[in-house]
Amino acid sequence: MQITFQPIGTIHTPYREKAPYQPVESDEGTFFLEMSPDYEPGLKDLDTFKYIYVLYFIDRLVKEVSMDVAPFWAGEIEVGLFASRSPLRPNPIGLSIVKILKVERNIITTSGLDVFDGTPLLDVKPYIKDLDSKADANYGWVDKTGDMRHLALHILGIPHEY
Ligand SMILES: C[S@@+](CC[C@H](N)C(=O)[O-])C[C@H]1O[C@@H](n2cnc3c(N)ncnc32)[C@H](O)[C@@H]1O
Numbered sequence: 001m002q003i004t005f006q007p008i009g010t011i012h013t014p015y016r017e018k019a020p021y022q023p024v025e026s027d028e029g030t031f032f033l034e035m036s037p038d039y040e041p042g043l044k045d046l047d048t049f050k051y052i053y054v055l056y057f058i059d060r061l062v063k064e065v066s067m068d069v070a071p072f073w074a075g076e077i078e079v080g081l082f083a084s085r086s087p088l089r090p091n092p093i094g095l096s097i098v099k100i101l102k103v104e105r106n107i108i109t110t111s112g113l114d115v116f117d118g119t120p121l122l123d124v125k126p127y128i129k130d131l132d133s134k135a136d137a138n139y140g141w142v143d144k145t146g147d148m149r150h151l152a153l154h155i156l157g158i159p160h161e162y
Helices: 035-045 148-155
Strands: 009-012 031-035 053-058 093-104 108-109 119-127
Touching: 031 035, 031 119, 053 108, 093 119
Parallel strands: none
Antiparallel strands: 009 031, 009 119, 031 108, 053 093, 053 119, 093 108
């Protein structure tokens, strides 16, 4: 079966070749989602929310997809691809949670995003309090690395040396 998506817009960021590994909320620069004008009516009431999920097509991957992933920062640990947030996936769909700064016409201005300028936008959904946060969520295999400081850098999306 083949599934075809059409982008609903384009993501604009200051990043051409290098982007943070996760969104950095306090990142400097201009970040915005330019929706196709046809979808502008669908943005009504979106600005009643503080945060959104942004889904996109990771369109400029150059490496092969592998079912094993060994994050450089995790020592000897190798995990399954689907137990990781690696962008190299059979369906390269990226997911980022960002703050809405403003919605004007077909443009959603956001806090920092972790994608290259021009990345095709697939979907936008509101991030809803309680529905979208689980109080008993855990760190999974990351606990085994003992490197919680490193995880925190990822969670905060702070660029760092591996
Ligand atoms: C690790 S992914 C994280 C994506 C998402 N926040 C998640 O957790 O699913 C972010 C990285 O993907 C890479 N990237 C971003 N946009 C890309 C694009 N359009 N094509 C290829 N790689 C991209 C950048 O190297 C960036 O550091």
